[in-house]
Amino acid sequence: MQDLYKKLKKQFSLGELTEQRDDLAFITIEKDKLRPLLTHLRDVEGYSHLVLLTAVDWLEEGIFQLTYLISNRTAAKDIGLRVMISRDKATMESIHDIWPTAATYQRELREMFGIDFPDSPRVNDDFILEGWNNIPPYRRDFDTLKYSTENFAQRPGRETKDPAEHMKQQLYPDGAE
Amino acid sequence: MAYQPDRSQYPQPGSDGKLDIDLKSGKYLKLWQGPQHPGITGNMSVELTVCGDEVVEGITHVGYLHRGFEKLMERRTFIQCFPIVCRICVPEPDFNEYCYAAAVEELAGIEIPQQAKWIRALILEMGRINSYLMYVGGQAGSFGMGVIGQWTTYVRDLMLDRFEELTGARIYHMFILPGGVRDSLPEGFAQRMEGTLCEIEKTMQDVYDAMYCNAVYKKRSVGVGVIDLDLMDSYGVTGPNARAAGVAKDVRKDQPYLVYSELEFEAILGVDSDIYTRSDVRRRDLLQSVDLVRQILVKMPKEGSIMTKLPNVLHWKIPRGETYIRGECSRGEYGYYLVTDGSAYPRRVNVRGPSYTHAMSLLERMIVNLNIADVAGLMVSLHTYPPEIER
Numbered sequence: 001m002q003d004l005y006k007k008l009k010k011q012f013s014l015g016e017l018t019e020q021r022d023d024l025a026f027i028t029i030e031k032d033k034l035r036p037l038l039t040h041l042r043d044v045e046g047y048s049h050l051v052l053l054t055a056v057d058w059l060e061e062g063i064f065q066l067t068y069l070i071s072n073r074t075a076a077k078d079i080g081l082r083v084m085i086s087r088d089k090a091t092m093e094s095i096h097d098i099w100p101t102a103a104t105y106q107r108e109l110r111e112m113f114g115i116d117f118p119d120s121p122r123v124n125d126d127f128i129l130e131g132w133n134n135i136p137p138y139r140r141d142f143d144t145l146k147y148s149t150e151n152f153a154q155r156p157g158r159e160t161k162d163p164a165e166h167m168k169q170q171l172y173p174d175g176a177e
Numbered sequence: 178m179a180y181q182p183d184r185s186q187y188p189q190p191g192s193d194g195k196l197d198i199d200l201k202s203g204k205y206l207k208l209w210q211g212p213q214h215p216g217i218t219g220n221m222s223v224e225l226t227v228c229g230d231e232v233v234e235g236i237t238h239v240g241y242l243h244r245g246f247e248k249l250m251e252r253r254t255f256i257q258c259f260p261i262v263c264r265i266c267v268p269e270p271d272f273n274e275y276c277y278a279a280a281v282e283e284l285a286g287i288e289i290p291q292q293a294k295w296i297r298a299l300i301l302e303m304g305r306i307n308s309y310l311m312y313v314g315g316q317a318g319s320f321g322m323g324v325i326g327q328w329t330t331y332v333r334d335l336m337l338d339r340f341e342e343l344t345g346a347r348i349y350h351m352f353i354l355p356g357g358v359r360d361s362l363p364e365g366f367a368q369r370m371e372g373t374l375c376e377i378e379k380t381m382q383d384v385y386d387a388m389y390c391n392a393v394y395k396k397r398s399v400g401v402g403v404i405d406l407d408l409m410d411s412y413g414v415t416g417p418n419a420r421a422a423g424v425a426k427d428v429r430k431d432q433p434y435l436v437y438s439e440l441e442f443e444a445i446l447g448v449d450s451d452i453y454t455r456s457d458v459r460r461r462d463l464l465q466s467v468d469l470v471r472q473i474l475v476k477m478p479k480e481g482s483i484m485t486k487l488p489n490v491l492h493w494k495i496p497r498g499e500t501y502i503r504g505e506c507s508r509g510e511y512g513y514y515l516v517t518d519g520s521a522y523p524r525r526v527n528v529r530g531p532s533y534t535h536a537m538s539l540l541e542r543m544i545v546n547l548n549i550a551d552v553a554g555l556m557v558s559l560h561t562y563p564p565e566i567e568r
Contacts, residue, residue: 020500021283023432048410051501054527056516069501069514076432078501101413104537122195128240128567138248145252163257168491 001025001077004045012037015082026067026080031092034083038068038098046072047079053095053105055113059140062087064115068095085115094120112138188233196234198226205233210552212241218315218556221536221563227549235544235552237537243567250526255281255355256490258523263349265528265564269308271300272506273528274353276513279434279502281355284517285495292481293357298435299473300343300352301504302466306377307336308507309463312560313381316456317388319553320397325388332380335373342366357484367474374467381464389457398452402543402555405450412542413534416509418559421458422450428505440472452558459507459560494521501529508532508560530565537566 005017005027015028029037041047051069058065068081085092094117096103106117111127114136126132135142154160188196188205198205211222220241226234246265250258262277263270275297282289310333314326337347342363344350352359388394404414409424419426427444429437445461447454487493495517503512509531518524540559547555 018499020498024501026499049415050413051503051510051512052514052527052529054514054525056499056525067499067514073426073431080499080501099413100411100542101534101538104533126240128243130240137245140251142248144245144248164254164491167257171490 001079004079008037008040011040023076024078024080026082028082028084031083031085034068034081035093035095035098037081038070038095041070041079042098046074047077049073050099050102051078053102053109055109055115055138057087057113057138057140059087064090064113066092066109066115090115092117094118094123096120112136114139196226198234204228208549211238215318215553217553218536218561219563221561221566223540223544223552223556225544225549225552230549232544232547232549232552235541237541239537239563239566242564246568247526247528250523252522254491254521255285255493255495255523256487258526259354260351263351265568266530266562267348267564268311268562269304269506269508270349271304271353272504272511273513274351275301275435276502276504276511277515277526278353278355280500280513280515281495283500283502284498284515285355285493287356287485287487289357289485290482292361292478293483293485294435295473295477296358296361296483297353298437298440299470299477300350300358301435301506302469302473303336303340305466305507306463306470307333307340309459309466310336310377312459312507312557313384313388313456313463315557316452316554317384317394319557320394322388322391322394325384328380328384332373332377335376339366339370339373342369356487357482359484361480361483370470370474374470377467378464381460385460389460395453397551398456398554398558399449400451401551402452402455402547402558403450404539404543408539408542412539414509414539415531416505416507416560417445417455417458417462418509418531418535420445421447421455423448426510428503428510432503434504436473436477439476440469442469452554455558455560462507492521494519503529506531508562509535528565528568530562530568532559532561532563532565535559536561536563 001019008014012033018026047070049071051071053068056065063084064087066083066085069078071078092115094106103121106120107123107127109115110117110123111129117123188198206227208225208227209222210225211217212220222238224236224238225232262273265273310329314329317325340350341347344352404418404422406422408414409419415426423446425444425446430444442465445458445465447458497517497519499516501512501514503510512529514527515523516525536559543555544552
């Protein structure tokens with residue numbers, strides 16, 4: 001992976017490289033470098049399979065991390081491209097013309113994280129949620145517990161045990177901390 | 178020669194990319210296949226627009242069983258996530274347990290005992306057999322042969338008995354947890370498993386005679402629902418769907434995990450990439466899994482440690498990092514992308530199920546020009562499980 005990173009670095013401006021395993025590495029890149037790099041990796045280096053596209057919410061730092069995981073089947077290697085975008089008015093360029101299947105991922109990210117992908121087919125259509133009127137639910141600042149407490153009622157007469165306390169009693173009955 | 182429809186009479190896409198369909202013209206009809214429909218695999222639906230009995234547009238709708246697993250896991254400690262991941266996929270839950278456990282182990286720097294790897298591989302192959310048995314019944318049912326499903330359900334039940342004696346549960350086994358597996362094999366397990374495997378082989382021979390050699394099944398499935406080779410990478414097609422077109426994609430061979438490098442098998446391939454070939458690849462894959470279970474039971478060490486000692490799981494913090502773990506499930510590449518931030522909770526878990534691409538973008542593309550009666554057959558032949566789409 002080091003060799004490929006050095007080779008790519010001659011052509012593209014790349015950020016930090018994290019070698020997770022021999023066959024898996026993550027590279028941080030700038031937002032506007034994604035398209036040329038993806039196209040190069042797909043057409044020249046054989047990374048032709050888009051494994052997944054997802055987002056990670058780093059709320060404290062005010063950024064979304066978009067991870068484009070691509071795979072080279074012949075060489076049995078994977079690269080995750082990390083693109084950091086601002087959480088405010090989060091938008092990203094669509095890659096549905098490189099991989100048509102990316103449109104589905106982008107539609108989900110639009111709904112679940114509120115990240116816009118202009119020009120992506122049907123990106124504003126409902127995907128999983130219907131009539132959702134709150135902040136996008138996979139954002140870290142969406143509190144699932146608060147939402148369910150406010151919107152759903154507990155069945156009367158039902159006892160709820162605290163899972164953490166229950167596990168503590170079951171797994172460490174002698175009181176180990 | 179496949180039927181070539183006259184596209185000139187069909188609606189053309191407008192500037193927004195959507196088809197311009199005038200329902201009032203009386204030429205087109207909207208039909209909902211699902212969410213409650215015997216021809217739909219699980220809880221999803223396809224909104225069909227038909228002209229006569231031919232589909233001109235199919236839009237998939239999901240969201241009927243969204244439980245927000247990925248979000249729920251962000252509020253749970255690493256060990257609390259383990260019993261909920263299996264719920265993501267009912268017919269083959271063990272891949273969720275394996276991928277999640279392997280991702281946690283990698284980021285926490287834990288090495289599991291060799292014996293646990295063998296038992297994990299055994300469980301995964303048993304799950305694969307179960308998943309294929311369900312599939313064969315569904316594929317036959319989608320073409321009107323309901324009795325095949327009853328046969329395969331019977332032998333699947335025998336395999337569930339083996340699961341029950343090994344794990345204590347029939348559907349959600351919660352057996353593969355970070356650090357290893359919960360138990361070793363019970364006494365006499367191999368002999369009882371051999372009985373079950375023989376029964377499965379016998380039933381699959383009957384299924385072959387009654388279904389795969391059936392003129393009606395062949396007539397309806399040969400040459401229908403062909404996935405072109407150029408769609409493989411652009412639509413992320415994996416597993417038997419790709420192998421039926423001759424594309425040798427099998428994670429067990431390409432990037433061997435657990436003990437697959439010590440087992441003797443070849444990726445099962447087809448040529449024609451139609452519904453019949455896909456069903457035949459799966460039938461041969463099922464019989465290969467039967468052989469793999471036998472190999473595992475012979476080759477695995479008779480005893481050994483099955484669990485690594487974990488730190489106190491109530492306060493288990495995993496350093497910041499990210500990884501992706503994949504495995505070859507019965508439907509293709511199954512993977513977990515796990516991101517940790519140094520706390521006791523995952524920062525992000527993303528489940529990559531093969532149905533995510535197969536049942537959404539690929540199905541919507543392939544469904545066009547199909548006869549309404551073949552929609553169910555096509556959908557089952559892609560082997561889709563909707564919970565993977567909406568997690």
